[in-house]
Amino acid sequence: MDTSNLETYSVVALSTSHICKGALRYLTRLANDSECNMVMARDTGFFIKLYTDGDNVKTDMPDSLKEVVVFCESRGFLMIELDGDAMQIDDLPTYEWSDSCLELAExxxxxxxxxxxxxxxxxxxxxxxxxxxxxxxxxxxxxxxxxxxxxxxxxxxxxxxxxxxxxxxxxxxxxxxxxxxxxxxxxxxxx
Known part of the structure; x- marks a missing residue:
């Protein structure tokens, strides 16, 4: 099979610790939205498909997720795998999931x-x-x-x-x- 004409793109795996709990809630909402096909939830995180035109940062998006999206866009990635087992990187802030972004406990x-x-x-x-x-x-x-x-x-x-x-x-x-x-x-x- 000739694969030279297949559309391919790069995926990056990042730790879920790079997003705050508010971003987790935001992504869960999108994953459950039947009209959104850019976010898929998994047991250990999310897959986020990015648009090639760069229209990926939304005004209602939590800041921690904006930072992750901008980081990935600037490096040419078109899909983000946020996973609890993926490694943390020094270029992005990390959030303690024992504390929420708003510093409130359940x-x-x-x-x-x-x-x-x-x-x-x-x-x-x-x-x-x-x-x-x-x-x-x-x-x-x-x-x-x-x-x-x-x-x-x-x-x-x-x-x-x-x-x-x-x-x-x-x-x-x-x-x-x-x-x-x-x-x-x-x-x-x-x-």
Whole structure:
């Protein structure tokens, strides 16, 4: 077989420690977006395909990921493999995954919700998990199509939203509710 006409490009493997947890959340969102075919999630990281025209840095992209993309673009790489087992390089900063970019630790709270109706006496256990990527609420016996939390509260593009997966057969959220209509206008801090 003549391979001289095949399109080829270079791939670089970099440690996931070169991105912060905010970038991890950003890449996970893209990998789960059915309209995005440039990011693929793996158990140990991501594959990121870069455009040849150089239009790879997005305004909403976390800074740590921008640095990785610019580094790879400037060296002619058209695919990035971010992997937990790949080596760290001195040319890029590293981030401690035990600390998030926002220096917040994950917090968890478990509560039992009781039916408020006089006619019913049911209950369900709920677990609230808060971390820099958002707040999830898991309910015993309820899960989305990917066996994840059916409810997420997140700050994305400076907009506070509630994201709901109410159909366990659908990987995509069924509802995204912006909370900006109830924003009192007070200054928000990401610290």
């Amino acid at each position: 917090k968890q709270l478990t509560v039992t919700l009781y039916d408020g109706s006089d006619d019913y006496k049911g209950s369900v256990q709920a677990t609230v998990v808060a971390n820099p990527g958002g707040i999830t609420i898991d309910f015993d016996g309820y899960a989305d199509a990917l066996n994840g939390s059916p409810l997420l509260v997140e700050l994305y593009n400076d907009e506070l939203s509630v994201v709901v997966w109410s159909d366990s057969d659908d990987e995509d959220p069924t509802h995204t509710i912006s909370l900006e209509g109830v924003n009192s206008g007070a200054q928000r801090s990401l610290r």
